[in-house]
Amino acid sequence: MGSFGKKCLMELLDPSAKCRPSFLEGEEPEKTEATYVEDLKTDLSGEFSSVSSSSDTIQLSQSSVSSSEYLQVYLRVRPFTASELEQNESQDCVTVESSTSVMLKAPKSSFLCRLSDKGSGQMAQRFNFSRVYGPETTQKQFFEGTVKSLIKDFLNGQNSLVFTYGITNAGKTYTFQGSQHDLGILPRSINMLFNSIEGKLYERMDLKPQRCREFCRLTKEQVKEEMALKNSVFGLVKEVDSQSSRSTISSDVYSSAGQEAFEENLTELEQFSLNTPDHVKFSVWISFCEVYNECIYDLLDPISNDKSQKRRRLRLAQDIKGNSYIKDLKWIPIFGPKEACTVLNLGKKHQSIACTKLNSLSSRSHSIFTIRTLCIEDTGVPRVTKVSEFSLCDLAGSERYAKTQNEGERLKEAGNINTSLLILGKCFNALRNNQQSKFQQHVPFRESKLTHYLQGFFCSRGKACMIVNINQCASVYDETLHVLKFSAVAQKVVVLNTSKSVPSLPVGQTSAREVSFIINNADNKMWGKGRKATMDWDMSLEDVMEDEGGDIEEEEKCCTKESLEDDNNDEDDAILISKDEYETLLNTLESLKSKLIEEKKEKLFLELRIRKEVTEELSQHFVQRDYDFSERLEKEKQLLEERSDERLEIYKDLVNKYTQYLEEGDYERDEALAEHSKTLDGDGNVSLKGFIGGIQKDVAEIKKQAEAAHHHIESIPESQEDSATIESKLAQVTAELANTREALSKKNSELEKYIDKVNQPNEELQNAYKKIDVQNERIQQLMEDVQQKDEVINRLQDLLAKCEDSVNDYERTVKTIKEEILKVDSNTEFDQLLKDERGSRKRSNENAQEEQPPKKKGIISTSTELQTKLVCKRKQVANTGRKIFQLKKRKSTAA
Ligand SMILES: Nc1ncnc2c1ncn2[C@@H]1O[C@H](COP(=O)(O)OP(=O)(O)OP(=O)(O)O)[C@@H](O)[C@H]1O
Structure with a gap:
């Protein structure tokens, strides 16, 4: 789809926005943004496809506005495993509050909790869903609440997509496929489908779905080829069975015992009563493929044991209306639930699964299991009235390297898985933004194979429903929170559903798709081989553009074969088409041809008008821009002048x-x-x-x-x-x-x-002053010292005076004593005594030692003591005098 086509789609999603450009309404287009020349070619392309001849297209676009609805998002919380409980993974992180809301509380180990410790982050967050299924939900309950109604719609001609989303080990595959005892939504869907159309199966294989929403009639040869293909696929099952018994991956689901139990479970009766006439039959076809490392592989292709032999890669193609489909994908006709399950099991065995740290059976690819039914009016020449598709995508889980610690091939797979899921998120964001704002941003569907394939379901191909799987483990809380935030965005995406309004044409009228098929055929014949029905407006597609020439050629071949057969089997001719019918058909063809020519003419005129209008608009735009620029220039000039003045x-x-x-x-x-x-x-x-x-x-x-x-x-x-x-x-x-x-x-x-x-x-002067100051300070100090010394001298002088007084006293005493002695001297007795004493002294000196007379001794000693004391005092006085003299001398020197 070109960007204008997308723009138109977004306008349809927003009913307030204009659905069609003005040139169809005869008004001037309202200009909201700059016109990009690049848009012009896609603009026309989108317009052509919507004005295309087939009447059904017009009906689709009219009804599509009313049939847009939000993407249905269901949440399933898986129970803890025994080992998870042992590892204390249960920390009440996930609480199912009601049937539509769930509360997430951050465990201590989570990044969010650590953030909130620092003051930011929200500890508990509530999320709303279309419906929440808690851990106790059984597979049956889940199926009945989510997918069951889609099967009914599918049988009524509605295209539906169911896809899972969640981190690795969240229970996506379990929800999809289930275990052998408790089947998942996929086998249950198969079961319900076949139960509902029991007795209404179209048992021939001559009508086969083709491209995206089309079908083709097969010749007998082609029917044989289809038969051979189916047999080869079923033959593969036995082959793979014997191989997988030697395989390292073992699972009850993949074993033949598992297959039997699996098939037994299918007998559970779940069905819808279809109010269709008896002649309405259903032809069921199944395909199963995977997107692994951004490559698409058919899971029903044999896988060689020789690892050097590469698997066949499939490519995405687009049909004339821009719907993507997988080119050369095998479609197997199925006539019962057991056959469907055989195909499912074969695909599962071929699917890329590996053991990782978090999941021993981790899906390493996105698997797409698709059922297509052709609703056929089986009267005379069987006519297909509806082609509907039911697609179940089990997406691989996002994973963090820090948690899985994958390396090598596993790491590469994880990178591709995460990238495609990231792009899915980007697409949802862009779709939501486009619905909310007038500015239409590019939706990057083409950035990954997965989103490119799913694009059709988000843009008018049918109804989409997303199953979000989470586990409650505390260790993966941050990743789970991210998944829920992603789902919150997805829920706000409006899915445009045009497939609802596919009209079921009354018997006898040619179906719109058949008309389109015939027109293409006629167009091909009219314009010659290889000429395309529409112009290539957007050839920059990275994938395969539908090779219409080739396809038409194939159909031509098929027609030629049919006509040859017709020639050879006139009998058959006579039975199949009466002459009248043949003529009516020819007339129809002729009228259609003329209609086509009219359409072509109209288209050309339209193109001319559009080009004229666009050119006019552009020139107006450029004039306006010119005017704006000169005005701006003038303003700038004025501003500059003002500034220079300032x-x-x-x-x-x-x-x-x-x-x-x-x-x-x-x-x-x-x-x-x-x-x-x-x-x-x-x-x-x-x-x-x-x-x-x-x-x-x-x-x-x-x-x-x-x-x-x-x-x-x-x-x-x-x-x-x-x-x-x-x-x-x-x-x-x-x-x-x-x-x-x-x-x-x-x-x-x-x-x-x-x-x-x-x-x-x-x-220098300053320095001298400083020195003087220092000297002054010193003098001051010395003066203080002198003062202190003066005080000492004074005290000493006082002392001296006192000493002199005492000396005088002594002298007086001595004098008195002397006088007394003199008095005593005059006494003779005393003299005699003195002589005796002297004589005795002499004797004693001569005789060494004599006893001394005790009476006289006291007087003599007293006088001697007094004399020595006197001498001492005199000495002291002399010393003090000397000291005083010295101090006086020093004082005079200092002064
Ligand atoms: N509702 C459930 N009840 C019981 N067990 C479940 C439930 N959901 C999942 N499990 C178990 O959890 C484990 C992981 O589930 P599953 O393989 O489906 O995860 P996954 O999301 O598909 O992982 P991956 O993306 O890695 O393929 C399996 O052992 C599965 O049996």
Whole structure:
């Protein structure tokens, strides 16, 4: 589908938006955004397909608006396994609140919880779904609540898509396929389908679904080929059975015992009563493929044991209406549920499954199991009235490397799985945005094989329903939360369902698809081989464009074969078509041909009109743009002029300020210099007068220059000169100003040097003053010392006076004693005694030792003591006198 086609679709999704461009309504198109020339060709292409001849297309587009609805999203929460419970995975992270809502609470280990510890993040989040199925839900309950109604719609001609979404090990495959004892939605769907059409099976194989929504009639040969193909596929089952018994992957579902149990379970009676007439029959065809590492493989193809032999890759193609389908995919006619299950089991055995850390049977690919039914009116020549498709996609689960620790091939698979799921998310986002805003963004369906294939279901091919599987394990909480957020977006996507309105034509009328088929055929014959029915507006498709020529050729061949057969079997002819019928058919063909020619003409006229309208619109657009640009240019010019005026004002102001500054600065500087010269000249060390005079001169000159510049600026005629001249002059003035400033700064630095020199003796003087201060301090200290010493001397003098007094006392005492002694001397007795004593002393000296007379001894010792004391005192006085003399001397020296 071209971008315009998408645009149209989005308009359909938003009923308020215009569904068709104005040229069909005869109005001027409402312009909301810039026109991109690239859009033009797709624009026409989209328009052509919607105006295409077939009447059914018009009906579709009319009814499609009313049949759009939100994507149905069902949530299934799987129960814990025993090992998960052992590993303490159950931390009440998931709570099913009601039948439509679920609450998620972040466990401590989750990233979200860690975030909320830091103050951000939401701890509990509620999510709503179309329906929530808790862990206790049985497979039957789940099937009945979700897919059952789709089967009914499917049998009524509705296309339906069911797909799973979830992380690895969430229970997607279990929900889809189930176990041998408890079947999943896929076998249950098969069962219900066949139960409902029991007795209504079209048992021939001559009508086969083709491309996307079409069918083809098969010749007898082709029927035989189909038969052979079916047999070969069923033959494969036995082959694979024997191989898988040797396979490393073992599962009860894949074993033949499992198959039997599986088939037994199918007997459960679940059916719809179809109110169709007896002659209405159903032909059922099944295909099974997988998207593995962005390649599509047919799961019903044999897989060689030789690993070097590559599997056949299939390609996506588009039919004339832009619907994608898988080219060369095998479609097997099925006549009962057991056959369907055999095909399903064969496919499962071929599917890419591997053991990962999180799931021992992890699907490594997205598997697509498709059932197509042809609703056939089996009267005379059987006629197909409806072709419907029921597609079940079991998507592989997203996984994080940190959790699975996959390597090599597994890692590559995981990368591809995650990428395709990411793109699915991107598509949902874009679809939702397109529904919400007028700005139509590109939906990247083509970025992955999966989304490219699913595109049709989201854009008018049918009804889509998504099954979200989650497990409740705390360790995968963050991933589960992501899945639920994704589902919340998906739920808001409106799915346009046009397949609902596929009309069931009354008997006797040619079906719309048959008409389209015949038209294509006739068109092919009319325009010649290889000529396409429509022009290639968008050839940039990365996938296979439907090779109409080839396909038509095939159909032609088929017709030729039929006609040959017709020639050879006249009998058959006579039975099949009567002459009248033949003529009616020919007439129909003729009228259709003429209709076609009319349509072609109309198309060409339409194209011309469109081109004219588009050209006109474009030229208007360019004129408008031209006008807008010149207006913008004018505004820019004005703005620039205003700015330059403002700048000029600023510069003027600056110059003024600078002149003022110079004047003030000079005055101060002159004064300072005069001061300096006064103080320094006296010393005769530095003579600055000459130098300062020079500087003053320079400054005066600079002042003059600045004034001149100022006058010059003032004299500039503002209004007359254009901004360029003013700016250049301004630049000149600024340059001069800069030079002047530079010169001034040079002079200033020179002046500073001289001032430094002058300041040198000052510093010396300062140092001398400092020294004097230090000396003064010392003198002060010494004075204090002298004062202290004076105090000591005074105290000593006092002491001396006291000592002198005591000496005088002693002397007086001595004198008194002497007088007394003298008195005693005059006493003879005393003399005699003294003589005796002297004699005895002599004797004692001579006789060594004699006893001394005790009476006289006391008197003699007293006088001797007094004498020694006297001597001592005299010595002390002499010493003190000496000390006093010394101190006096020191004091006089210090003074
Ligand atoms: N509702 C359920 N009841 C019981 N067991 C279940 C349920 N859902 C899943 N399981 C079990 O959980 C395990 C993982 O399920 P399954 O293989 O379906 O996961 P998956 O989502 O398909 O994983 P992958 O994406 O890796 O293929 C299986 O052992 C399955 O039997």
